[in-house]
Amino acid sequence: MQRGIVWIVDDDSSIRWVLERALTGAGLSCSTFESGSEVLDAIATQTPDVLLSDIRMPGMDGLALLKQIKQRHPMLPVIIMTAHSDLDAAVSAYQQGAFDYLPKPFDIDEAVALVERAISHYQEQQQPPRSQPASGPTADIIGEAPAMQDVFRIIGRLSRSSISVLINGESGTGKELVAHALHRHSPRAKAPFIALNMAAIPKDLIESELFGHEKGAFTGANQIRQGRFEQADGGTLFLDEIGDMPLDVQTRLLRVLADGQFYRVGGYAPVKVDVRIIAATHQNLELRVQEGKFRDDLFHRLNVIRVHLPPLRERREDIPRLARYFLQDAAKELGVEAKNLHPETEAALTRLPWPGNVRQLENTCRWLTVMAAGQEVLIQDLPGELFETSAPESGGPSLPDSWATLLAQWADRALRSGHQNLLSEAQPEMERTLLTTALRHTQGHKQEAARLLGWGRNTLTRKLKELGME
Known part of the structure; x- marks a missing residue:
């Protein structure tokens, strides 16, 4: 039994295909379009129960299409999709009457549930959306993490x-x-x-x-x-x-x-x-x-x-974009060229616990703009105190991430100094540290220490001998 008619407009054929397949599988009738003008031509003779529209498309973009749809069919729920997850996009969509805002990449089950909710809303005709012109440009709140998208939705819903x-x-x-x-x-x-x-x-x-x-x-x-x-x-x-x-x-x-x-x-x-x-x-x-x-x-x-508002450690996917933004902002303020992050540095920043959250990241980027020697920020350019901090108790231990970052720093310095055979130097030290800690934890019980390390008893005995720890 067909439970509703859904129209999908996106210039990306893969998005159209994925959504059509999922929504058809949920018992919905789907039609797909490549452009906003195609939708306007079709809506002259028939009307869906919900329209999913990308926001950035060649020709007529999603917000322009939304405005046209609201003039002709003010009750029709429109869901705006975008890969450019920012506050202005969310607020503009809500202010112009969008039913909801769906950031890409999205979870298919959540997308289907949202469409079904929009159809129910349309069929019951509970709340006609009101159209308002969008506000002018505003300062960005950067956030692609799901928790930040929830914040964007709240701001959009409260815009009136x-x-x-x-x-x-x-x-x-x-x-x-x-x-x-x-x-x-x-x-x-x-x-x-x-x-x-x-x-x-x-x-x-x-x-x-x-x-x-x-x-x-x-x-x-x-x-x-x-x-x-x-x-x-x-x-x-x-x-x-x-x-x-x-x-x-x-x-x-x-x-x-x-x-x-x-x-x-x-x-x-x-x-x-x-x-x-x-x-x-x-x-x-x-x-x-x-x-x-x-x-x-x-x-x-x-x-x-x-x-x-989530702490930065719960929205790690936003850290690279935030860092680039803060580096550009600091460079603009100081009248210098913005520095770039080496991929390893970007990965290290993403792993850090950031107990001071976004403010600490911003201050770090300002410090790097002044203190980093080259145009590209390397791991050794990062201030040492970043690796001495730990996340708040609610965030749990952050040792593995911090340890991996420190190891990367050591390896980078060693390679730049001409060292070779790093593994033969690092592996024994790592094994010695793990053995010492495990034996201390088990009060010297070797079989239990071997179990904790994932080794057999014979392997532990051999390692103790190789490392001179017998």
């Missing part, structure tokens, strides 16, 4: 909303960058974006920073001062490290969110404001609530939409 958002993520993951993106792609984009870091302000000054003060409110208050709420009126107030906000200030913040007004410090006249709140923290706010350090009612007021 002023709802409160709570951003969770380790230090250095880019929480303020995401907050900026949420603001730029919102109805408040032309109004101010004001940021305030709770952890960077002395506790006795936080109220004055947030709400301002009247002249004479305290010693040194020689004039009226607007707080961040007034500065952000009509726009967005980004409260970073919200978990560090004192409880008494939390109470005032909750009242402002509920009433839309506040009193300056030392003031008696209410000040009305219209502000969207985006909060961020690296802490577990649920745990802070349980410990009595964060108000439960404020948490629920802020936690309307949650955005989780």
Whole structure:
């Protein structure tokens, strides 16, 4: 039984073939097209239940086709596909009325499930998509990893909303960058974006920073001062490290969110404001609530939409592209030619744990732009402290990756110094280290140590003799 009609448009015949095969196998009727103009010709006489369109095609691109489709059939769900996974592509697709955004390469089962959901949406006619012109150019948030694509989707879906958002993520993951993106792609984009870091302000000054003060409110208050709420009126107030906000200030913040007004410090006249709140923290706010350090009612007021930013170690596929971007950015800032990464260096950067996340990678690229001797960055150019750090406990041990990187550094230096027969030098040292560690772990029990190393008892005995460890 046919459960829906799907049209696929992509200039890549292999993509068309793979999708057609998968969707037909799921009981759907498929037609494929090579260009947007072919789709417009066909849609004049018939209409599918869902359209999958590539975003970058010769002639009419996917967004132009999406605009044409929405003018003619505003209820038709359109899924935009792209191999160029960036924030602007996702937001532009959503703002112009796309049903969803499918980054390549995609999982076939997920693609089929998405198409079936779109068909169900179309047949039930629950929510007609609205068309909006895309925003102008914005700073990139780079991310091809699935977790970052989820972030892009949230930003796109919130592009018509002023709802409160709570951003969770380790230090250095880019929480303020995401907050900026949420603001730029919102109805408040032309109004101010004001940021305030709770952890960077002395506790006795936080109220004055947030709400301002009247002249004479305290010693040194020689004039009226607007707080961040007034500065952000009509726009967005980004409260970073919200978990560090004192409880008494939390109470005032909750009242402002509920009433839309506040009193300056030392003031008696209410000040009305219209502000969207985006909060961020690296802490577990649920745990802070349980410990009595964060108000439960404020948490629920802020936690309307949650955005989780993954640590860099969970999106390693993004590291090479991020590193190239930061090297180019640093070179532009310093007025020099951008450096290139040697393939081994790129691989080493990808394996590192990066406890400081994207911020640490950015700072490393700035350091390399100044300190690396040649135009191509080699492994030995990397700062030594990168190999001394380990990932946070939640990320698990990172020894194998770090060890392999250090071995590569040693081999590179040895070869450049004219050494030969590296394996005959490295292998005994590696075996000696593993044997010593295994015997220590088993308190000298040789048979158990052999088992842990994957050797037989005779092999271990022979190795001990060869290495002079008997």
